[in-house]
Amino acid sequence: MLGGAVAVAAGAVKVAAKTTLTSSTASSHTITLGIVAGSIFAVCIGILVVRYPYHRATPWYVYIGITVGYMCAFSVVILLPLDIDYSMTATTAEDQLAHQETMAGLWELAYNTTLIWAYLCSPIMNQYSRSGWNTIGLRLKDSLSVNGVFYGTILTVVTTGIVTLALMHKIDITNIYGILIALANTWGLVLLVSLLAWGLVDIPRQIWKSARPAEGIERVYQ
Structure with a gap:
């Protein structure tokens, strides 16, 4: 089913790209086709997420988080056909420049969105769902506290490493972004x-075991 959703989205991109590309509106059509294909893909993923792992006790925001996560992970399925198609059909220097500027922006948007969601939003939502507190405020506070300790430790190690390399004149401020991407x-890769x-x-x-509360309680009292 997921492969079918990918095929539908990629097919929509390819067909629409071949029928709507013009020299003067290549950039706007790239964005429009990306939005259309992304919407189709989001609907397909949403249906699969709600239908197959559905459970009445699962909060609604968990489904939204899973759908957004899948969209971030599979955004390359939307962008890659667009990028290849426009690279092959752009003939003039104006079309090539518009294509480069537009696709570079879309790739950066997809990458940064995935980065923020994977390292900020998703961990906070995960810990919020696992928290044992009863109120929204306490659960959010618990989630921020747990993730704060984890990312605070990582930030301390990374900052120490970057400062050490900077003092050794191995790096400068211009390539810190590349270092963060490499990290x-x-x-x-470690995962x-x-x-x-x-x-x-x-x-x-x-x-799987942590998702079964009854067995977890039995292990605690053993």
């Missing part, structure tokens, strides 16, 4: 490696 990619071998079985099993 984010490194974290992804991928941790899921290899036994982690591929054990980590999902631990998540």
